[in-house]
Amino acid sequence: VKFSFFHLMPYPYLPDDFDEKYDSSALTYPNANFDPKLGSALYARYLDELEYADQLGFDGIAVNEHHQSAYGLMPSPNLMAAALTRRTSNARIMVLGNAIGIRGNPLRVAEEIAMLDLMSDGRVDSGFVRGIGWEYFGHSINPVKSGAGSTETMKFCAERKYTYMSVYAPTSIVRRWFDGYRQAAADLGYVPDPERIAFSVPVYVADTDEQAHREARPVLEWLYRKGLKQTAQMVTPPGYMSPGSLRGVLASGMRSLGGFSYEDLLANGQAVVGSTAAVADRLAELYEKLGGFGQLIGLFAIGPSTHQQVMRSAELFASNVMPALRPLGVAAERTTA
Amino acid sequence: VHLLRGGAGEPVLFLHAAGGAGAWLPFHALLAEAGFEVIAPDHPGFGKSDDFPEAEAIDDLVYHYLDVIDALGLSRPHVVGASFGGWIAAELAVHSPHRIGSLTLLSAAGLRLPDHPVADIFLLPPAKLAAALFHDPPPPAPAPPPGDPLDLDAIIAAYREATSLARFSWVPYFYDPKLERRLRRITAPTLVAAPSDDRLIPVEHAQRYAALIGGATYAEVADCGHAMYFERPAEFGSLVASFLASHPLAQSGVSR
Numbered sequence: 001v002k003f004s005f006f007h008l009m010p011y012p013y014l015p016d017d018f019d020e021k022y023d024s025s026a027l028t029y030p031n032a033n034f035d036p037k038l039g040s041a042l043y044a045r046y047l048d049e050l051e052y053a054d055q056l057g058f059d060g061i062a063v064n065e066h067h068q069s070a071y072g073l074m075p076s077p078n079l080m081a082a083a084l085t086r087r088t089s090n091a092r093i094m095v096l097g098n099a100i101g102i103r104g105n106p107l108r109v110a111e112e113i114a115m116l117d118l119m120s121d122g123r124v125d126s127g128f129v130r131g132i133g134w135e136y137f138g139h140s141i142n143p144v145k146s147g148a149g150s151t152e153t154m155k156f157c158a159e160r161k162y163t164y165m166s167v168y169a170p171t172s173i174v175r176r177w178f179d180g181y182r183q184a185a186a187d188l189g190y191v192p193d194p195e196r197i198a199f200s201v202p203v204y205v206a207d208t209d210e211q212a213h214r215e216a217r218p219v220l221e222w223l224y225r226k227g228l229k230q231t232a233q234m235v236t237p238p239g240y241m242s243p244g245s246l247r248g249v250l251a252s253g254m255r256s257l258g259g260f261s262y263e264d265l266l267a268n269g270q271a272v273v274g275s276t277a278a279v280a281d282r283l284a285e286l287y288e289k290l291g292g293f294g295q296l297i298g299l300f301a302i303g304p305s306t307h308q309q310v311m312r313s314a315e316l317f318a319s320n321v322m323p324a325l326r327p328l329g330v331a332a333e334r335t336t337a
Numbered sequence: 338v339h340l341l342r343g344g345a346g347e348p349v350l351f352l353h354a355a356g357g358a359g360a361w362l363p364f365h366a367l368l369a370e371a372g373f374e375v376i377a378p379d380h381p382g383f384g385k386s387d388d389f390p391e392a393e394a395i396d397d398l399v400y401h402y403l404d405v406i407d408a409l410g411l412s413r414p415h416v417v418g419a420s421f422g423g424w425i426a427a428e429l430a431v432h433s434p435h436r437i438g439s440l441t442l443l444s445a446a447g448l449r450l451p452d453h454p455v456a457d458i459f460l461l462p463p464a465k466l467a468a469a470l471f472h473d474p475p476p477p478a479p480a481p482p483p484g485d486p487l488d489l490d491a492i493i494a495a496y497r498e499a500t501s502l503a504r505f506s507w508v509p510y511f512y513d514p515k516l517e518r519r520l521r522r523i524t525a526p527t528l529v530a531a532p533s534d535d536r537l538i539p540v541e542h543a544q545r546y547a548a549l550i551g552g553a554t555y556a557e558v559a560d561c562g563h564a565m566y567f568e569r570p571a572e573f574g575s576l577v578a579s580f581l582a583s584h585p586l587a588q589s590g591v592s593r
Contacts, residue, residue, distance in 0.1 A: 028460070136507075137457075137459070137460065140507070140508045140510070142503060142504070142507040142508050143503065144500055144503050144504045144507065231460070232462065233459060233460050233461070233462060234460070236496075237459055237503070238459060238496065238499035238500040238502065238507075239503050239504065241496075243496055243497050243500075246492075246493060246496055247489055247493050
């Protein structure tokens with residue numbers, strides 16, 4: 001397994017009456033609530049954290065794209081990747097990814113990735129996301145033309161041998177996605193390299209289990225209940241899903257992400273929290289439950305977690321969890337495949 | 338194409354608003370009783386009409402309705418359109434003025450007035466949308482008892498219609514930048530009507546249509562929201578019927 005340190009660059013300074021007063025931390029959330037001085041300091045801090053992850057020995061440092069949202073302050077992940085090319089030396093710089101659906105002319109994205117490739121001396125991995133529903137409102141891009149459901153995406157990735165990555169869903173659903181991707185590859189007559197399957201999950205490590213849970217609970221609740229708070233209309237604008245896919249999601253009884261309790265999130269594998277031993281055990285268990293994966297994309301900077309917390313969590317993970325889990329993956333998969 | 342038809346007399350092609358496909362309403366019945374043959378098709382992707390996945394802009398609907406008019410054997414029908422359907426009617430009249438016997442625009446979409454924007458209807462949850470549609474909103478439907486299964490068919494049908502609507506109106510948002518300067522092409526007698534309390538498409542849009550279409554008559558229906566013929570069917574029915582009656586097809590339009 002390879003390990004990446006993933007950053008969303010959240011804006012954690014939401015007002016105390018956020019829950020009652022606002023439908024979402026995105027799109028409809030007022031710009032007036034944003035303090036540019038704090039924003040400036042956050043960018044500096046967050047880049048420091050990504051650079052530190054490179055020094056700690058993470059295989060990858062990952063950035064992504066979000067718009068008009070306190071959930072993530074990176075409308076352009078390529079700008080952040082460019083900053084990282086100059087002050088990191090070993091880690092892959094992973095753009096996970098450009099929201100190609102809302103970027104207008106894709107040639108501009110290709111040009112920027114090509115620049116990053118040269119600036120980083122070949123360390124850039126270029127990923128793509130579809131863009132969240134609210135971003136189709138914000139950028140006046142017609143979601144009807146945004147294309148695909150998950151089945152089509154699996155097939156598209158399998159045909160090109162692209163890496164397929166999950167986000168946020170409970171383990172049972174992630175397993176279904178990964179199996180779908182493996183099946184799409186099998187239909188094409190090959191077994192995907194384990195590294196082509198990436199599991200992303202929020203990870204919080206502290207010196208003891210007790211400390212980890214005490215500190216992780218509020219930041220994970222912030223992530224799922226505030227950072228990701230949005231209305232049904234923002235999640236699925238018209239045409240974002242096919243009627244058949246929407247029926248499937250509704251019939252499966254899938255809840256909105258804000259409906260999960262902290263305990264649910266841990267039990268569902270939507271977050272991994274604890275001491276180094278507990279986190280290593282839990283990730284090994286999730287590895288089995290998911291039928292294996294070759295990349296772990298860890299979200300270490302979660303919501304309002306402090307700089308010290310993020311640095312400590314990443315240090316503990318790099319020194320004690322990565323060595324334990326690294327042997328999982330490639331060899332095991334090749335024998336069972 | 339699924340359509341409802343009733344009454345006998347001069348043909349009236351009725352182009353429905355984004356809501357209201359497949360429904361024969363008191364408004365339709367009033368026009369039929371007033372001596373018109375009312376023909377009310379469901380737009381592509383709405384109600385019981387098939388999807389039209391290759392369509393991507395409002396002009397596709399113009400060609401669609403020219404085909405419908407031909408297929409029905411109509412030469413120059415009255416055309417009445419409401420809201421989204423009013424936008425289609427205006428585009429149709431601009432494209433083929435000689436095919437339109439008379440034109441009635443009921444709080445039509447299609448124009449952009451920067452000082453009077455159309456509401457963000459795709460962001461409104463269903464309950465707020467319902468409230469915004471009416472001057473005097475009906476009491477909200479009682480919440481289903483907890484644990485009741487979702488009415489998946491109804492949810493999916495509504496999502497399909499919203500998707501069909503978004504296909505034509507997400508961007509540009511409910512307007513065609515070329516429409517305004519082409520409105521001068523309209524030759525048919527035209528009625529532009531609006532409800533007095535329109536919270537979705539401000540009445541200034543109707544006023545703009547009336548100002549730009551030569552000889553257009555302008556009327557407002559009091560104490561009424563964008564739901565128009567749902568909220569005040571008698572008033573909208575008599576307004577439209579009397580306009581149609583005073584512009585018989587034999588005397589209208591230009592043809593040679």
